[in-house]
Amino acid sequence: MIDVRLLRSDLESVRARMTRRGKPDLLAQIDDAVALDARLRSLAVERDDLRRRVNDLSKQVGQLRREGRAADADAAMADSRRLGDEEKSLAATTAETEEQLRQVLLRIPNLISDEAPDGNSDADNPVVRVHGFDPSSIADHQRVPHWETGVALGILDNERAAKISGAMFSMLRGAGATMSRALCQLALDRNADAFEEIRPPTLVTSATLTSTGQLPKFADDAYSIERDDLWCIPTAEVPLTSISAGEILDEAELPRRFMAYSPCYRRESGSAGRDTRGLLRGHEFDKVEILAYAAPEQGRALLDEFVARAAGTIEALGLPYRVVAICAGDLGQSHHLSFDIEVFAPGADRWLEVSSVSWFSDYQARRADIRFRRAGQKGTEHVHTLNGSALAVPRVLAAILEYYRQPDGSVLVPEALRPYMRGITVIGPR
RNA sequence: GGAAGGAUGCCCGAGUGGCCGAAGGGACACGCCUCGAAAGCGUGCGAGGUUCUUGCCUCCGUGGGUUCAAAUCCCACUCCUUCCGCCA
Numbered sequence: 149m150i151d152v153r154l155l156r157s158d159l160e161s162v163r164a165r166m167t168r169r170g171k172p173d174l175l176a177q178i179d180d181a182v183a184l185d186a187r188l189r190s191l192a193v194e195r196d197d198l199r200r201r202v203n204d205l206s207k208q209v210g211q212l213r214r215e216g217r218a219a220d221a222d223a224a225m226a227d228s229r230r231l232g233d234e235e236k237s238l239a240a241t242t243a244e245t246e247e248q249l250r251q252v253l254l255r256i257p258n259l260i261s262d263e264a265p266d267g268n269s270d271a272d273n274p275v276v277r278v279h280g281f282d283p284s285s286i287a288d289h290q291r292v293p294h295w296e297t298g299v300a301l302g303i304l305d306n307e308r309a310a311k312i313s314g315a316m317f318s319m320l321r322g323a324g325a326t327m328s329r330a331l332c333q334l335a336l337d338r339n340a341d342a343f344e345e346i347r348p349p350t351l352v353t354s355a356t357l358t359s360t361g362q363l364p365k366f367a368d369d370a371y372s373i374e375r376d377d378l379w380c381i382p383t384a385e386v387p388l389t390s391i392s393a394g395e396i397l398d399e400a401e402l403p404r405r406f407m408a409y410s411p412c413y414r415r416e417s418g419s420a421g422r423d424t425r426g427l428l429r430g431h432e433f434d435k436v437e438i439l440a441y442a443a444p445e446q447g448r449a450l451l452d453e454f455v456a457r458a459a460g461t462i463e464a465l466g467l468p469y470r471v472v473a474i475c476a477g478d479l480g481q482s483h484h485l486s487f488d489i490e491v492f493a494p495g496a497d498r499w500l501e502v503s504s505v506s507w508f509s510d511y512q513a514r515r516a517d518i519r520f521r522r523a524g525q526k527g528t529e530h531v532h533t534l535n536g537s538a539l540a541v542p543r544v545l546a547a548i549l550e551y552y553r554q555p556d557g558s559v560l561v562p563e564a565l566r567p568y569m570r571g572i573t574v575i576g577p578r
Numbered sequence: 579g580g581a582a583g584g585a586u587g588c589c590c591g592a593g594u595g596g597c598c599g600a601a602g603g604g605a606c607a608c609g610c611c612u613c614g615a616a617a618g619c620g621u622g623c624g625a626g627g628u629u630c631u632u633g634c635c636u637c638c639g640u641g642g643g644u645u646c647a648a649a650u651c652c653c654a655c656u657c658c659u660u661c662c663g664c665c666a
Contacts, residue, residue: 193628196635203635206647210596221646228646396588396625519625524607528625 149253149514155182165259168476170268177256184249191242198235202228254358255365258511260476261485267475274473276487279459281468286494287555293495294549295426298324300557302578304426316416316424316431318542323575327548327561328434328541330568332409335436335539338461343407343438348387350410351378356390359516361482368417371431380413384437385535392441393516397531399523403442403450407538410435427542428496434542439535441518444510447532451507454536455487458503461539464564467547468492470499484509491543495550500543505536 154162159182166174205228212221265274298304303324309317320328336345357363357379362370371380381387388406397404412435416424423429438457442450455471462469474486486506490499510530513519519528552560558576561569 189628192635196628199636200634202646206645207596209646213596225646230646232646 149511150256150259151510151514152181152185152249152253154259155185162259166257168260168264168266169257169479170477174256177252181249181252181256184245184252188242188245188249191238191245195235195238195242198231198238202231202235205231251364254515257479257481258484258509260479260483261507261509264479264485265473265475266477268477269475270478272475273478273488274475276471276473278470279463279468280466281470281492289555289557290494290550290553291497292550292553293426294493294546297495297549297553297557297559298426300577301559301575303327303575306426313431316429318427318430318433320545322578323569323572324545326569326572327565327575328545330565331539331541331544332434332436333568334464334564335461336407336409338464339407339436339438339457339538343405346384346388346391346406346408348381348384348391348408348410350381350384350387350413351376352381352386352390353378356393357381357386359393360386360389360512361480361515362386365481369415371413371415381410382414383412383435383537384408384410385439388437388439388535389512389518389533390516392518395518396528397441397518397520399443399520402520402531403440403446405438405440407436407438410437425496427546428500430542433540435540436538437535438538439533441513441520441531441533443520443522444529444532447507447509447534450534451485451487451505454505454534455489458489458505458536458538462489462491462502462544465544465548465562466564467544467551467562469502474504480506482506482508482511484511491547493543493547493550495553496546500547502540502543502547503537506534508533508535 150162155178159178163175163178166178205224208224209221209228212218212224265272267273295304295306301324303320303322305319305321306317309319312319351373354363354377357370362379362382370382373379387410388408391406392404411432413432416429416431427433438454440450440454459469459471469489469491472488472490474483474488479486483506486504488501489503489505491502492498493500509532512533513530518531518533520531521528548562549559552562554560554574556576558574561573561575566573
């Protein structure tokens with residue numbers, strides 16, 4: 149949620165920054181918010197004044213009673229009752245306006261960073277840097293899509309996954325399942341120096357899903373369990389962000405860092421049939437997420453650190469990758485500034501997004517009400533939140549099955565994964 | 579799933595209709611004292627909104643209700659604890 153006060157103090161700058169997202173109807177939403185806010189404030193002033201008078205009269209009633217002036221007390225009581233009725237109807241109007249404003253505000257996206265490049269869609273995202281990518285070094289035996297290799301080696305069985313759960317679910321077997329787990333282990337171990345490991349719940353309440361920005365706007369993208377009013381998390385970002393919801397932290401404990409392995413559930417409602425072969429996109433996948441609560445001034449540097457950590461793990465796996473800056477028009481609703489890491493998959497012959505690292509400024513913290521107190525100062529501020537995939541398993545696994553494929557059709561296990569592979573160094577046909 | 583008890587400020591804890599935004603203690607901060615510290619003493623110490631300051635409004639798990647007036651009474655819900663049942 150953006151700060152309403154910004155709409156009052158610096159409306160033009162808000163409008164200018166929203167314009168960069170390239171969504172014309174946003175400006176109308178902002179106008180709605182401004183109007184509702186103005187209305188709310190005048191209503192609140194009026195309501196508070198009535199309350200003050202009711203409170204005063206009520207106190208007088210008690211006072212007069214104690215002094216034995218029953219007639220005066222009755223008169224004050226009558227006055228108070230009359231004002232109270234007025235207050236009640238005004239309070240109802242105010243509450244209604246408040247809720248309207250909240251609903252509008254929940255749908256207004258975050259202010260984007262000046263640093264985010266211009267652009268309308270992912271096609272405009274500039275490549276920031278490329279590592280280890282040399283198309284001329286890629287041999288024919290690597291140009292086999294992982295869904296073929298995976299089936300040939302008996303480690304990927306999407307047919308049976310579909311039998312069990314329907315389309316867009318996948319099942320790994322044998323060394324494939326082991327490698328999936330190994331990738332999680334690797335990502336967790338590489339970040340254990342700075343992050344507390346969490347095993348969060350993966351079913352969450354509506355309030356939790358609202359804090360990170362998935363609700364109310366993107367309800368169709370998440371699985372819901374209506375009978376119990378719970379939602380399946382689309383990413384561990386959701387529970388991790390809400391760990392300190394409603395809490396006030398000390399400046400000294402910032403940045404506060406968490407990491408978590410979790411399954412992630414996505415309905416992928418808009419993308420059925422697109423890029424769904426093999427392990428490219430599924431309703432359920434494993435991911436290791438890293439996240440931090442930070443003081444505002446720590447945000448930018450942490451974003452770089454998160455990108456470096458995610459890229460470092462890909463590098464340790466020996467995979468070619470590039471870092472892409474997300475342009476203004478492609479930035480998600482909650483995002484302030486984001487970078488994606490993409491791995492080149494020679495068999496699928498394309499770059500796969502394997503990590504998205506984002507800085508949310510105070511947008512999520514305001515929704516989740518996560519604040520901190522600066523040492524020696526009165527009052528509180530909202531923290532900034534950042535998060536990123538330390539490693540998204542299926543796509544990295546896909547890239548490995550292609551990049552590490554050998555002329556005889558087997559797949560070499562990357563050096564970095566071997567400690568977690570029970571001695572398997574090569575995945576051959578069964 | 580059934581039964582009972584509970585939820586108050588950073589923590590503990592008092593408060594059963596008005597004088598309670600909330601006693602008392604602890605923790606914390608500052609000052610005094612001290613060579614320094616501990617102990618002692620004094621002062622301060624929740625959050626949000628609105629406001630030039632003063633002030634005013636809101637918040638005692640959440641949401642409703644009763645009342646001139648609610649932390650306090652009523653209803654519903656959530657969570658915690660204990661017991662029973664069930665269960666990986």
